[in-house]
Amino acid sequence: MASYMDYTSPSAQFFFDVNTSPLFKKDNKNFINVLGIQQLNTLENVSLLDIFLSEENVVEPHYHQNAAELVYCISGAATISMLNPFTKEIQNYPITPGQVANIPQGWWHYEVAAADNTHLLAIFDAPTPEVVLGSDILKFTPSNIMAHTYCLDEGQWKKAIEPVKPSTYIGPYKDCERKNNRTGEQYKTRSYQQQEYIQQYQQNPYTPRYPYY
Numbered sequence: 399m400a401s402y403m404d405y406t407s408p409s410a411q412f413f414f415d416v417n418t419s420p421l422f423k424k425d426n427k428n429f430i431n432v433l434g435i436q437q438l439n440t441l442e443n444v445s446l447l448d449i450f451l452s453e454e455n456v457v458e459p460h461y462h463q464n465a466a467e468l469v470y471c472i473s474g475a476a477t478i479s480m481l482n483p484f485t486k487e488i489q490n491y492p493i494t495p496g497q498v499a500n501i502p503q504g505w506w507h508y509e510v511a512a513a514d515n516t517h518l519l520a521i522f523d524a525p526t527p528e529v530v531l532g533s534d535i536l537k538f539t540p541s542n543i544m545a546h547t548y549c550l551d552e553g554q555w556k557k558a559i560e561p562v563k564p565s566t567y568i569g570p571y572k573d574c575e576r577k578n579n580r581t582g583e584q585y586k587t588r589s590y591q592q593q594e595y596i597q598q599y600q601q602n603p604y605t606p607r608y609p610y611y
Contacts, residue, residue, distance in 0.1 A: 403440060414438040416448050422567040427452040427514070430567060435525035445527045447520040451476065451511035451568070458566045459508040459532035465524035467501040469493065469509065474516025480507035508532075533566035 403410065416431045423429035434445040449457060469478050471493040478491045478499035491499040501507045509518065536559050545552035
């Protein structure tokens with residue numbers, strides 16, 4: 399029970415309709431509703447996102463800087479994927495109704511719907527689910543910094559990220575015209591490529607050159 403809350407006050411809220419609180423809407427089948435302390439002021443260290451997806455739609459790569467996330471599948475099916483910062487591996491967890499995947503605080507992750515009418519409930523251990531979106535990182539990091547840091551051609555980088563829209567939330571875009579966009583096939587290919595990289599990383603791990611404190 400929150401010590402700062404006057405539970406006898408007429409302003410204390412104990413009910414809220416999450417259907418009336420949109421966070422993002424791509425279309426009538428792909429949208430996210432939000433519940434946090436701004437919507438229901440008696441909440442403490444809990445908040446949630448109510449996520450609806452159709453097949454192959456993706457909650458874009460992102461991380462939550464202030465909370466862990468527990469994803470519960472209500473209907474449909476989805477794969478919850480996260481980058482384990484300790485092993486440098488992408489871990490994929492297919493979930494169906496009644497199953498959950500837990501994402502530790504600050505871990506880079508994304509969700510891909512494997513069926514139409516997928517409904518996910520994302521629960522956070524914080525009163526507001528703060529987020530840093532991959533689209534914002536790509537769009538707002540200066541191109542010259544990306545090019546200089548990663549030895550890229552700045553012009554090619556700008557061209558590559560030109561279609562990226564800030565705060566994408568759910569992709570791909572409705573006007574996406576890219577061909578051969580089948581996530582299942584891409585998963586198989588990229589998982590194999592990632593294993594090659596992981597083996598190389600483990601053989602030649604990065605060793606910090608600064609002292610530990």
